[in-house]
Amino acid sequence: MDSLLVYGSYGYTGRLIAREAVARGGSPVVAGRNGRAVAEQADALRVEGRTFDLDAADLDAKLARFDAVLNCAGPFVETAEPLVEACLETNTDYLDITGEFPVFECLRQHDAAARDAGITLLPGVGFDVVPSDCLAAFLADRVPDADRLALGIKGSLDFSRGTARTLVEQLGVGGVVRRNGRLLQVPTAFRSREVDFGDGPEHAVTVPWGDVVTAAHTTGIESIEVYAAAPSWASKALSAVDSLEWLLDSRPAESLLKRLIDARLDGPDERQLATDTAVVWGEVCDEAGDQRARARLRTPNPYALTAESAVLAAERVLEGGDRIPTGFQTPASVFGSEFALELTGTERELVEAPADSSDPARSTVESAD
Ligand SMILES: NC(=O)c1ccc[n+]([C@@H]2O[C@H](COP(=O)([O-])OP(=O)(O)OC[C@H]3O[C@@H](n4cnc5c(N)ncnc54)[C@H](OP(=O)(O)O)[C@@H]3O)[C@@H](O)[C@H]2O)c1
CATH class of the missing domain: 3.30.360.10 (Dihydrodipicolinate Reductase; domain 2)
Structure with missing residues (x-):
């Protein structure tokens, strides 16, 4: 998973997710706004770390090299939109672990733009939903x-x-x-x-x-x-x-x-x-x-389920290429009803x-x- 960025990776759930991704053989890039926390985590997991705020003027440049972003920085009502806007610019798939209905509703409004950009917007890859x-x-x-x-x-x-x-x-x-x-x-x-x-x-x-x-x-x-x-x-x-x-x-x-x-x-x-x-x-x-x-x-x-489901969803999106539908999606609309049983x-x-x-x-x- 070379081209996965996990943002908010040093929070409680982000840590579980980054640890799971590495345990499965991936090498995600961990990221967040606190440079020390990012560096400590990157060292411990032996992966690359990146420090940036979501109001960075060059946010899209920071995402450009990644195929997918997995956003773990919540409340997502504050973090999802800036990341999605940048993902639309850089053709980067977006996943998160939100359970907040206003965030799902907001990302649904970006469906057409995501289709035009050829990217998948897949919020809710944790226990919710x-x-x-x-x-x-x-x-x-x-x-x-x-x-x-x-x-x-x-x-x-x-x-x-x-x-x-x-x-x-x-x-x-x-x-x-x-x-x-x-x-x-x-x-x-x-x-x-x-x-x-x-x-x-x-x-x-x-x-x-x-x-x-x-x-x-x-x-x-x-x-x-x-x-x-x-x-x-x-x-x-x-x-x-x-x-x-x-x-x-x-x-x-x-x-x-x-x-x-x-x-x-x-x-x-x-x-x-x-x-x-x-x-x-x-x-x-x-x-x-x-x-x-x-x-x-x-x-x-x-939380244990969230760590596994979020990493599995990110792996599938990265590996799936053109087989993964673009636009606003849900876990079952992309992976089917049996995904939870995996x-x-x-x-x-x-x-x-x-x-x-x-x-x-x-x-x-x-x-x-
Ligand atoms: N879908 C699910 O089932 C599920 C499961 C678990 C968690 N969640 C959700 O995931 C979110 C995170 O949970 P958590 O347990 O990991 O919380 P946490 O330990 O408080 O971690 C939150 C992380 O988000 C970052 N963050 C928050 N606001 C930010 C902003 N405006 N800009 C940049 N970074 C920001 C924090 O960075 P700083 O420390 O620098 O503020 C921290 O790294 C929550 O909203 C939670 O409800 C959902």
Whole structure:
């Protein structure tokens, strides 16, 4: 992987990704805005390092020699656009690990420009949205007339600093769902339902996840809600977030929260990376409600999965050449619904097949192992 630039490579997740790329025999160039952090990492991994800010006037010149950039510098609402603009100038493929729906929506607007430049824009190659996007594609194949998709996520709450800072950025923005092709801003945790993540029904509330953009692109389904498991007391607290919007919007409150995060959060340790698990659940229905399919995808720790999926996606884009579609893409639109099953420790279970399908009516478990 000589021509891969990993930007934001010395953050928590960037480090996992750079380490994984090297462990797989690649030699990515690591990069970020802190020269000392870049140099230390480059030395430790025995790869080349580059230091530059995203507001550098010659950003496109800095990307010119690379075939692909894998952006790990989040919140991506601040970093994706300058890198994409430069990638369009230099015909460099762009990948990132965002889960932020405004970023997916923004990059979708660059679709035509990316096609003209002959490059692929592939955001979301981490836990958000690889498993959910692949599960959505798998379910949509089972119910071709589906017009509604619900997804659900259940995982550990051991966040890295960057994830927590990104969540703080999104607080006060409220929730979002997709309804008949349009993104609708809704209150935080505006809807709840029971979701069976594998241990019986659990309370889950709507969250503003990126699949409201990506799953529509992948499946063509235009009504999408994404839920996260949350105890019912937590959904009341989340609903209260909307009434605190004025506070969360204020700079002092936001920077206080970010300072607390920086002081207290380190991200999952090696043991948690090796042992934590998560579950992604999905359901599609046709308009009449006659045809329905449900499935679950079990995964390892989301950060461990992100390291592997991001590197595998970058390898495939670099190796794929003309076979990789250009323009705005999603993990499943490029690699297909089985991509998630190629990742270590993932397992898919078809829980309910549509009545008239040849799929087994009872649950079946598939994995790559
Ligand atoms: N899709 C997924 O499933 C998934 C998984 C893991 C993480 N993420 C996301 O990835 C992002 C990073 O997470 P993390 O755990 O690695 O966080 P982190 O440890 O805080 O690292 C963030 C990295 O981004 C850099 N950065 C941030 N803003 C920048 C800017 N404006 N210009 C240049 N560099 C900038 C930081 O550099 P400095 O130290 O110089 O500020 C640092 O290298 C977060 O948004 C997180 O939500 C997504």
